[in-house]
Amino acid sequence: MFTTSSAVSGHRSGTDSVASGPGSAGSRGAGGKLTIGAVGEVDTLNPLTYILSNSYALIPYLFEALTSPSHDSLAEQGPGLAESWNVAADGLTVTYHMRPGLKWSDGKPLTAADAAYTLGRVLEGGQGNSTWGNYLDNVKTVNAPDDITVELSLGAPSATLPKMPIPILPKHIFEHYPDEKLDQYPLGPKSLVTSGPYRLLEGGAGSSLYRFEAWPGNWRGLSPVAYVDWRFFKAQDTIMQAIRKGEIDYTPSVNALQVRKLKNRQHMYAGQFPLLGNFVEVGFNSGSSDLKTGRPLGDPNPAVLDPKFRFALSTAFDPAELSRKAFKGGLSPLRTIVPDGFPDFQWKPPADGTTYDPKLAAQRLDEAGYKLDAHGRRTLPTGRSVPRLRIAVDASDQSSLLATRLVREWMQNLGFDITLDAMTADKLTDEILSGNYDMFWWGWGFSDDPDAMLVYLTCDQRSLQSDSWYCSEEYDDLYTEQKNELDHDKRVEIVKKMQQILYHDAPYIVMGQPMAQQAYRSDRWTGWTSAFQPGGDVMADVTSLYDLRPTDGAAQDVSADRTARTATVVYRSLAALILILLLGRFAVARWRRATAEERE
Amino acid sequence: MTSPSISTATHVDGLVGPGFPHRRSRLAGRFSRRFVLTQFAGSACALMFVIVVNFFLFRVINPHPERTLGRGKARTAEDLEEIRRRLGLDESLWMQFGKYLKQVFTGDFGVSFQYSKPVPDLIGERVWPTLLLVLPATVLSIWLGSRLGSRQAWKHGGRFDRSTSAFATVLYSMPEWWLGLLLFMVFAANPVFGVFPIGGLHSPGVAPMSVEGVADTIWHLVLPTTTLTVTYLAEYSMIMRSSMLDVMGEDYLLTGRAKGLSDRQVLHRHALPNARLPMTTLIALNLAFTVGGAITIETVFSIPGLGLLTSEAMRIPDLPLLQGLFLVFSAAVVVANMVANFIYALQDPRVKA
Numbered sequence: 001m002f003t004t005s006s007a008v009s010g011h012r013s014g015t016d017s018v019a020s021g022p023g024s025a026g027s028r029g030a031g032g033k034l035t036i037g038a039v040g041e042v043d044t045l046n047p048l049t050y051i052l053s054n055s056y057a058l059i060p061y062l063f064e065a066l067t068s069p070s071h072d073s074l075a076e077q078g079p080g081l082a083e084s085w086n087v088a089a090d091g092l093t094v095t096y097h098m099r100p101g102l103k104w105s106d107g108k109p110l111t112a113a114d115a116a117y118t119l120g121r122v123l124e125g126g127q128g129n130s131t132w133g134n135y136l137d138n139v140k141t142v143n144a145p146d147d148i149t150v151e152l153s154l155g156a157p158s159a160t161l162p163k164m165p166i167p168i169l170p171k172h173i174f175e176h177y178p179d180e181k182l183d184q185y186p187l188g189p190k191s192l193v194t195s196g197p198y199r200l201l202e203g204g205a206g207s208s209l210y211r212f213e214a215w216p217g218n219w220r221g222l223s224p225v226a227y228v229d230w231r232f233f234k235a236q237d238t239i240m241q242a243i244r245k246g247e248i249d250y251t252p253s254v255n256a257l258q259v260r261k262l263k264n265r266q267h268m269y270a271g272q273f274p275l276l277g278n279f280v281e282v283g284f285n286s287g288s289s290d291l292k293t294g295r296p297l298g299d300p301n302p303a304v305l306d307p308k309f310r311f312a313l314s315t316a317f318d319p320a321e322l323s324r325k326a327f328k329g330g331l332s333p334l335r336t337i338v339p340d341g342f343p344d345f346q347w348k349p350p351a352d353g354t355t356y357d358p359k360l361a362a363q364r365l366d367e368a369g370y371k372l373d374a375h376g377r378r379t380l381p382t383g384r385s386v387p388r389l390r391i392a393v394d395a396s397d398q399s400s401l402l403a404t405r406l407v408r409e410w411m412q413n414l415g416f417d418i419t420l421d422a423m424t425a426d427k428l429t430d431e432i433l434s435g436n437y438d439m440f441w442w443g444w445g446f447s448d449d450p451d452a453m454l455v456y457l458t459c460d461q462r463s464l465q466s467d468s469w470y471c472s473e474e475y476d477d478l479y480t481e482q483k484n485e486l487d488h489d490k491r492v493e494i495v496k497k498m499q500q501i502l503y504h505d506a507p508y509i510v511m512g513q514p515m516a517q518q519a520y521r522s523d524r525w526t527g528w529t530s531a532f533q534p535g536g537d538v539m540a541d542v543t544s545l546y547d548l549r550p551t552d553g554a555a556q557d558v559s560a561d562r563t564a565r566t567a568t569v570v571y572r573s574l575a576a577l578i579l580i581l582l583l584g585r586f587a588v589a590r591w592r593r594a595t596a597e598e599r600e
Numbered sequence: 601m602t603s604p605s606i607s608t609a610t611h612v613d614g615l616v617g618p619g620f621p622h623r624r625s626r627l628a629g630r631f632s633r634r635f636v637l638t639q640f641a642g643s644a645c646a647l648m649f650v651i652v653v654n655f656f657l658f659r660v661i662n663p664h665p666e667r668t669l670g671r672g673k674a675r676t677a678e679d680l681e682e683i684r685r686r687l688g689l690d691e692s693l694w695m696q697f698g699k700y701l702k703q704v705f706t707g708d709f710g711v712s713f714q715y716s717k718p719v720p721d722l723i724g725e726r727v728w729p730t731l732l733l734v735l736p737a738t739v740l741s742i743w744l745g746s747r748l749g750s751r752q753a754w755k756h757g758g759r760f761d762r763s764t765s766a767f768a769t770v771l772y773s774m775p776e777w778w779l780g781l782l783l784f785m786v787f788a789a790n791p792v793f794g795v796f797p798i799g800g801l802h803s804p805g806v807a808p809m810s811v812e813g814v815a816d817t818i819w820h821l822v823l824p825t826t827t828l829t830v831t832y833l834a835e836y837s838m839i840m841r842s843s844m845l846d847v848m849g850e851d852y853l854l855t856g857r858a859k860g861l862s863d864r865q866v867l868h869r870h871a872l873p874n875a876r877l878p879m880t881t882l883i884a885l886n887l888a889f890t891v892g893g894a895i896t897i898e899t900v901f902s903i904p905g906l907g908l909l910t911s912e913a914m915r916i917p918d919l920p921l922l923q924g925l926f927l928v929f930s931a932a933v934v935v936a937n938m939v940a941n942f943i944y945a946l947q948d949p950r951v952k953a
Contacts (some may be wrong), residue, residue, distance in 0.1 A: 129682070202804070241788070242799070426662055430662055
């Protein structure tokens with residue numbers, strides 16, 4: 001499953017920059033307008049209730065957090081509303097030191113009281129907790145001893161702190177909107193009180209257009225990009241045409257084939273890069289059960305419950321062919337659940353576990369008791385034929401569908417009868433949590449710390465986020481150990497051990513790291529800077545946008561407004577034409593009547 | 601001259617007679633009480649059926665929307681339970697049904713799971729793009745289709761009839777999204793002919809209610825409206841043609857001609873009014889369907905209408921939103937059907953018998 005909250009590392013976008021200091025309003029004229037095109041929609045800009053990743057991309061325009069994403073690494077964080085922070089030696093207190101003199105867009109002071117209120121609200125449960133609660137694991141209380149200090153008291157050390165990307169909310173507004181009234185929270189352009197580098201000028205839930213205007217009161221100062229327009233389309237093809245035509249300047253929503261088409265065009269950059277916090281996998285039902293009664297749940301195939309069966313399939317699928325045929329080259333090698341964004345923590349499996357080797361897979365299946373019968377079909381260790389397997393997939397994702405067809409083919413070659421069940425994502429989630437599946441193809445994405453992924457394979461996550469129903473006491477113990485371990489090197493060793501366990505128990509067979517694609521017009525903006533890796537995301541975080549500079553064309557900002565002007569000119573001409581035609585028709589009708597009367 | 605077509609009859613059983621209040625409008629006098637009651641009772645029953653089915657239908661498709669909403673979020677059983685509680689899914693089905701009925705009759709419809717916004721507000725915002733897109737296309741296609749169909753029939757068998765009938769058949773069989781894509785590629789995306797915008801409903805930074813904004817919105821709607829008009833008009837022209845051919849052999853047309861009326865007068869005064877009867881129901885229902893939007897065209901041209909809102913709501917599934925949307929769609933069709941029946945009765949007195 002792809003997470004939708006704190007996941008999507010590759011598509012966060014912001015378009016502000018600080019070429020000059022606070023109050024340098026003169027830069028606005030030079031900033032022009034940056035237009036970003038994306039697929040999908042925004043469900044809400046309320047940081048406590050959003051679901052979709054597009055909302056997650058837009059919320060940082062409006063709300064600041066104590067820390068902000070680092071330009072250099074997924075695992076690090078940079079300053080935000082907090083200039084600095086420190087963790088006590090025992091790990092039980094984390095203190096953030098906020099910048100003095102911060103303000104909300106309505107002029108009220110933004111202080112530690114706002115931060116303590118927001119974190120406290122998330123901590124106490126409700127909607128904010130299910131969205132952001134994982135950043136406050138082990139935290140017991142939040143205090144604001146003065147206007148610029150926020151203090152977290154912990155029950156046990158937490159290795160994922162001090163990273164704190166929870167958007168800070170205006171206490172003087174949100175305290176009037178408890179959870180049961182959150183749907184009445186005013187999200188309109190005029191009423192929204194914000195602290196981010198932009199103010200909302202246009203756009204609401206599900207709009208196709210969001211317009212932001214640079215706000216000088218942000219701690220970074222006034223962005224030289226005066227306006228940022230986010231346009232949401234429903235199809236990638238439309239976006240490709242929009243960037244070709246110059247209606248948009250940047251998009252993270254093109255696919256690998258479109259990148260090939262766009263990359264040789266003049267004044268256009270198009271490329272792809274590995275999503276450093278994502279992976280795709282073949283997952284298995286490792287033992288779905290009713291957690292209250294302990295009885296089996298759903299109808300898994302007995303074969304997939306056996307770790308030896310699952311492990312034997314580790315070399316049965318060819319990642320290179322998957323990349324070539326299903327992902328159009330957009331899948332980079334990865335065989336563990338910790339992706340390249342966290343290199344320290346990444347465990348490298350042995351060579352015979354990473355190479356495509358169907359013979360080895362067949363041999364391991366034989367050794368595990370899944371032998372071929374006279375008809376060339378695999379049998380269970382009991383001697384019975386392996387019942388027909390099912391592999392489920394989200395039907396809306398073309399690459400996943402193609403990948404699953406390949407997996408089915410490889411399974412058939414090994415002597416298994418297998419069917420493909422394509423369904424909607426919500427149905428897939430439901431089937432998984434009901435235990436009515438054997439295998440599936442899906443992916444995960446996260447951006448902050450390997451812990452965000454490691455937790456999903458603990459026993460407590462069964463019937464919640466665990467899509468494999470995997471449970472291992474040894475793994476769980478190691479999970480708790482790493483969570484409380486503040487020594488980086490020791491924690492790395494524990495995390496590697498956990499990956500080793502997963503490799504052998506194989507609730508997932510990780511097939512690779514998907515690529516993200518992006519395209520931008522180099523004739524309209526210069527200074528595009530990649531984050532995390534060469535050729536990487538140019539809209540990954542605020543810092544990378546500080547370098548953006550408009551060319552003369554962008555500064556004069558033509559494309560969309562030109563459409564409006566064209567429309568006006570054309571319609572004035574059309575109105576004149578219609579008037580002439582109507583007058584003509586009236587004249588002809590009069591003439592006809594006159595001649596008819598004459599005839600009579 | 602007598603025409604069996606429209607509204608010359610004034611005697612209607614039960615409405616005009618001794619003791620009947622004279623302040624009743626002329627329109628009311630055209631329908632029998634039984635006819636009116638039957639129509640209203642039938643529509644009310646249909647609406648009640650829709651209201652009940654509406655509640656259970658989406659719960660059968662996916663009874664656990666909290667699982668989709670909690671994906672990547674709910675990390676404890678309490679989190680998941682909290683989502684269920686917030687959405688009101690922790691209550692028994694009958695309790696939920698009772699609340700739903702109350703919401704329907706108070707016009708509340710609840711808060712969208714996905715957008716955290718009251719359902720009526722959401723529908724109110726998204727109905728305008730849909731109406732702006734589909735209503736002009738429907739009206740235009742009715743007008744053009746009727747004219748085309750009547751002309752084809754009036755000169756049936758001729759070159760105009762043969763060529764336009766074939767063309768209409770092609771248009772009728774053409775998927776609207778395909779035609780939309782074709783127009784999009786040529787008149788929006790093409791570097792030479794692409795004078796129209798790529799998508800959306802208006803340009804950024806243009807006040808929608810200003811003269812420039814209105815012109816800009818119309819400019820954005822040219823391609824999608826043209827697509828829908830062209831694909832819809834085939835249906836109207838084919839039905840009008842066939843209906844006209846039916847009435848063309850009638851004696852009253854011959855009588856009209858014998859009285860010395862011109863062809864044009866025979867067509868407009870006698871043939872067309874009778875040929876329009878079968879169109880009435882079709883037009884009324886299609887006008888009702890306009891609120892349902894056109895998902896494929898909304899997708900091609902990125903117009904955030906009710907069609908796309910429905911498809912987004914299906915993803916969760918967003919039960920309050922789906923219930924609200926389908927009730928609006930169904931109510932529109934039921935009401936339109938009832939209105940069509942009244943208009944039909946006005947046009948054809950035999951219906952009132």
